Amino acid sequence: MSNIDIRHAHALPADGARQAIEEVAAKLSERFGLQSSWVGDVLNFNGSGVDGAIxxxxxxxxxTAKLGFLLSAMxxxxxxxxxxxxxxxxx
Structure with a gap:
């Protein structure tokens, strides 16, 4: 199992950043088939072979994300x- 930990700086106000994260989640959902939900200021996501949060x-x-065996190779x-x-x- 592999881990991902990425920190990305931005200059957006909180509402703008939240909207951008929604768009990021939509892109990742398209690409990797992820499901997501907000808990406070954390967007949790999971799908086949991946579990993480923004x-x-x-x-x-x-x-942050934990990749399962197949995604670890990628x-x-x-x-x-x-x-x-x-x-x-x-x-």
């Missing part, structure tokens, strides 16, 4: 896709 922090978001691609979407949506 935490809204002041001036940053933090993405960890680099998964991390790159998350970083690309974060950059696209949060700047």
């Amino acid at each position: 935490e809204l922090q002041p001036g940053a978001v933090r993405v 960890k680099g691609m998964v991390e790159s896709e998350i970083q690309r979407v974060l950059q696209e949506k949060l700047g």
Whole structure:
């Protein structure tokens, strides 16, 4: 099992960042078939072979995930896709 831990800085107000995280989750859902739900300022997500969260922090978001056996082999691609979407949506 592999872990992902990405911190991405942003300059958006809290509402804007929350909306951007929703868009990130939608992209990841499209790409990886994830389901997600908010608990406070944390968007928890899970799907086949992945379990994680996107935490809204002041001036940053933090993405943590545990990848199952099959996705562990593609960890680099998964991390790159998350970083690309974060950059696209949060700047």
